[in-house]
Amino acid sequence: LRLRKAIMTNRVFTLIKPYMWRIYLAMFCMGMVAAFSALIAFLVKPVIDEIFINHDLDKLYLVSSLIFLAFIVKGFFYFCQAYLMSYVGQTVVNDLRVKLYSHIQTLSMSFFHSHPTGVLTSRITNDIIRLRRAVTDAVTGLIMDTLTALGLLAYIIYLDWKLALLGILVLPLAGYLLLFFGRKLRVITKTIQAGLGSMTTVLIETFQGARIVKAFNMENYENKRLAKISKKILKLEIRVVALSTLSTSVMETLGGFSIAGIILYGGISVVKGHSTPGTFMSFLTALIMLYQPIKRLSRVNALIQQGMAAAERIYEFLDEKPAIQDKESAMDLPTGNGGVEFRNVHFSYGRDKILKGINLTVKAGEVLAIVGSSGAGKTTLVNLIPRFYDVDEGQILANGHDIREVTQKSLRAQIGIVSQNTILFDDTVRNNIAYGSLDRSFEEITAAARAAYAYDFIINMPQGFDTMIGEQGVRLSGGQCQRLAIARALLKNAPILILDEATSSLDTESEMEVQKALTNLIHGRTTFVIAHRLSTIREADRIIVLSDGCIVEEGSHNQLMELNGEYRKLYDMQFSQAEKASVESNNFTKTGLF
Numbered sequence: 001l002r003l004r005k006a007i008m009t010n011r012v013f014t015l016i017k018p019y020m021w022r023i024y025l026a027m028f029c030m031g032m033v034a035a036f037s038a039l040i041a042f043l044v045k046p047v048i049d050e051i052f053i054n055h056d057l058d059k060l061y062l063v064s065s066l067i068f069l070a071f072i073v074k075g076f077f078y079f080c081q082a083y084l085m086s087y088v089g090q091t092v093v094n095d096l097r098v099k100l101y102s103h104i105q106t107l108s109m110s111f112f113h114s115h116p117t118g119v120l121t122s123r124i125t126n127d128i129i130r131l132r133r134a135v136t137d138a139v140t141g142l143i144m145d146t147l148t149a150l151g152l153l154a155y156i157i158y159l160d161w162k163l164a165l166l167g168i169l170v171l172p173l174a175g176y177l178l179l180f181f182g183r184k185l186r187v188i189t190k191t192i193q194a195g196l197g198s199m200t201t202v203l204i205e206t207f208q209g210a211r212i213v214k215a216f217n218m219e220n221y222e223n224k225r226l227a228k229i230s231k232k233i234l235k236l237e238i239r240v241v242a243l244s245t246l247s248t249s250v251m252e253t254l255g256g257f258s259i260a261g262i263i264l265y266g267g268i269s270v271v272k273g274h275s276t277p278g279t280f281m282s283f284l285t286a287l288i289m290l291y292q293p294i295k296r297l298s299r300v301n302a303l304i305q306q307g308m309a310a311a312e313r314i315y316e317f318l319d320e321k322p323a324i325q326d327k328e329s330a331m332d333l334p335t336g337n338g339g340v341e342f343r344n345v346h347f348s349y350g351r352d353k354i355l356k357g358i359n360l361t362v363k364a365g366e367v368l369a370i371v372g373s374s375g376a377g378k379t380t381l382v383n384l385i386p387r388f389y390d391v392d393e394g395q396i397l398a399n400g401h402d403i404r405e406v407t408q409k410s411l412r413a414q415i416g417i418v419s420q421n422t423i424l425f426d427d428t429v430r431n432n433i434a435y436g437s438l439d440r441s442f443e444e445i446t447a448a449a450r451a452a453y454a455y456d457f458i459i460n461m462p463q464g465f466d467t468m469i470g471e472q473g474v475r476l477s478g479g480q481c482q483r484l485a486i487a488r489a490l491l492k493n494a495p496i497l498i499l500d501e502a503t504s505s506l507d508t509e510s511e512m513e514v515q516k517a518l519t520n521l522i523h524g525r526t527t528f529v530i531a532h533r534l535s536t537i538r539e540a541d542r543i544i545v546l547s548d549g550c551i552v553e554e555g556s557h558n559q560l561m562e563l564n565g566e567y568r569k570l571y572d573m574q575f576s577q578a579e580k581a582s583v584e585s586n587n588f589t590k591t592g593l594f
Contacts, residue, residue: 012311015096016135019088026088029081030144034151036074041155041286043067045279081144089136097128100314108323109388118201123317126196127310130189134307141300145293152290159283163265173254181247186305188236188243193313195233202226240306258287324390324408332410336399337364338495338526340385345394347380354380356549358394364495367527369537371570372546378530381546382498385528386415398496416489418521420501422481424473429458430465432473433487440491452487452517454480479513486517497525501532534571543567 016023046063101124104111112120157164206222269280345358354377362368370378383389384396387408396403403411424432431438433445445465449455457480461467473481489497499518531537538557545553545566553560553567560567 011315012131012135012308015092016088019091022084022088026081026084026140027143027147029077029084030140030147032077033074033081033144034147034149036070036077037148037289038151038155038286039070040067040074041152041282041289043070044285045276045282081140085140086136089132089139092135093128093132096131096314097124100124100128100318103318103320106322107320109383110323111320116197116201117204118199119197120317121204122193122197122200123314126200127193127313130193130306130310131314133303134310137300137303142304145300149290149293152286152293156283156286156290159279159286163269163283177247177250181243183305185240185243186309188239189306189309190313192233192236192240193310195229195236199226199229199233202229324387326407327405330405330407333401333403333406333414334399335414336495338414339364339397339399340496340526340528341395341397342381343395343397345384345396346392347377347384347389348392354549355384358549358551360544360551362526362528364526365524367522367529367539367541369529369531369540369543370546371531371534371537371543371567373570376546377549378546379500382500382528382530385496385498386412386417414494415496415498416492416494416521416525417498417500418482418485418489418518419498422473422478422485424469424476424481424484426468426471428463428466428468429461429484432469432484433465433491435488437488437491445487445491448487448491451490451520452483453513454483454487454517457483482514483517486514486521490521495525497522497527499527499529499531501530534567534574545570 043063043066046059104120104124153164202222202225206226263284267280340362342358342360345355346353347355358381360368370381372378380389384391385398385403387403390404398406398411398414425435430442430445433448434440442465446455449458449465458465458467467475469475469484473484476484499522529537529540537543540557543553543555543557543560544551545560547566553563553565555563561571
């Protein structure tokens with residue numbers, strides 16, 4: 001545990017290292033704050049001895065002016081150190097936030113599948129904020145309060161070492177208690193941060209799925225779900241408050257015990273003439289001022305423990321390595337015609353084998369349709385082409401090159417994807433179409449929109465191509481979203497195209513518009529089509545049927561129908577369902593319901 005703490009502290013220090021000159025300057029300012037705090041305690045002695053006892057008005061004017069000046073200078077240095085440390089803290093945390101986000105972007109799809117969105121968001125927001133507090137507030141307090149305490153400690157030893165010894169007897173016990181409370185706070189804080197990640201996940205799910213929540217009247221259920229998580233976090237937060245407050249109270253009690261003893265001993269010394277009232281009051285003032293930074297250190301300890309817990313969680317992600325990495329010898333995939341070949345490909349998610357011995361050659365410009373029942377491995381098959389996952393055995397070749405021997409960036413540059421769940425961003429229509437092709441001209445973007453049959457509805461929007469479409473394209477219909485995704489793929493102009501059930505969620509009218517756009521998109525490209533509706537793939541050059549991770553049938557629509565096998569079974573099943581729906585629709589019409 002100590003080794004882990006040391007490593008974590010060193011890693012956090014590495015982040016601060018580029019800004020050390022500012023920290024050194026801030027430390028100088030903190031030293032001056034400490035020095036002037038001791039000076040203020042020192043000025044109490046002449047106030048008592050020379051002014052109140054000897055009634056010296058000249059010294060009254062001088063000392064009061066000096067005290068006023070000391071507070072002004074102390075305030076100036078306090079501002080300088082606070083500004084410098086805040087600058088360092090905010091900058092370091094900004095650097096770390098960008099670094100963490102950039103690193104997460106490099107990780108493979110398997111990482112995103114095993115970590116909910118809320119957890120990722122919480123690491124970048126909540127954990128970063130706690131670390132910022134540790135760097136800015138805690139480190140500032142730790143250095144300044146330590147220097148102030150040392151300065152005042154040196155002064156009280158100078159005044160009366162016996163009294164000082166009585167005052168600092170409680171410090172070892174106080175130090176032990178700080179460590180004790182700190183360990184407990186760190187454990188609780190890690191649990192709180194994990195809970196905040198779960199809460200963020202619930203928030204994202206319910207906000208994005210607001211339509212479903214309302215449609216199924218699940219508002220109360222979701223309220224209870226969030227309240228349950230929130231209550232757990234509340235209990236832990238209260239424990240943190242209790243421990244922090246208890247720590248401060250213990251420090252107060254120890255301080256009170258020490259001060260009471262000093263008043264007793266010091267008062268006897270003054271009464272017996274062994275010390276002056278000014279010396280005693282100056283000592284007592286310094287001691288009271290000494291306990292203030294020590295008390296604050298107990299709060300600082302809580303912030304540091306929370307920050308270190310946050311740092312551990314942040315570095316858990318920063319230490320993650322991409323499951324899929326380019327080889328050192330990887331070259332850029334030469335631009336080709338888009339031919340793809342699978343050679344004895346096996347793949348599994350953990351223990352579950354999804355694909356078994358896939359052998360498949362797709363010629364350049366060929367349209368290959370992939371069909372099969374749910375869970376047969378259709379989407380998994382196409383996800384291997386852009387290396388979202390790597391094969392367990394076998395090879396996949398693109399343009400004659402093993403895709404593991406080329407860079408991921410160059411491979412994906414030659415692949416376009418349009419999926420059922422269209423991903424659009426809360427940005428303008430123009431930027432959504434140009435996503436991945438930001439260097440393209442407006443004329444090219446417009447041409448892609450026309451080819452995708454999206455131009456007409458775009459120009460009728462309030463700001464045309466500059467219209468904001470909302471999160472996930474919430475201001476657009478399903479068909480409009482799909483046509484923007486097709487326009488994006490057209491603009492990319494990649495030789496290999498993957499269509500993953502691109503029309504399955506659309507109504508008939510929208511599907512017709514999207515199909516026209518897809519016809520333009522498919523032209524001249526090597527295309528992999530996953531289709532739920534078999535009627536949409538009749539014109540494919542070739543159809544393969546997947547079952548239990550294997551290719552069980554292959555051929556054109558007519559050839560597969562004549563085989564009277566798995567494809568015919570799937571086709572007849574869909575046809576009978578469609579016929580049944582049509583009959584039911586006619587019956588409803590006859591009864592006057594429509």
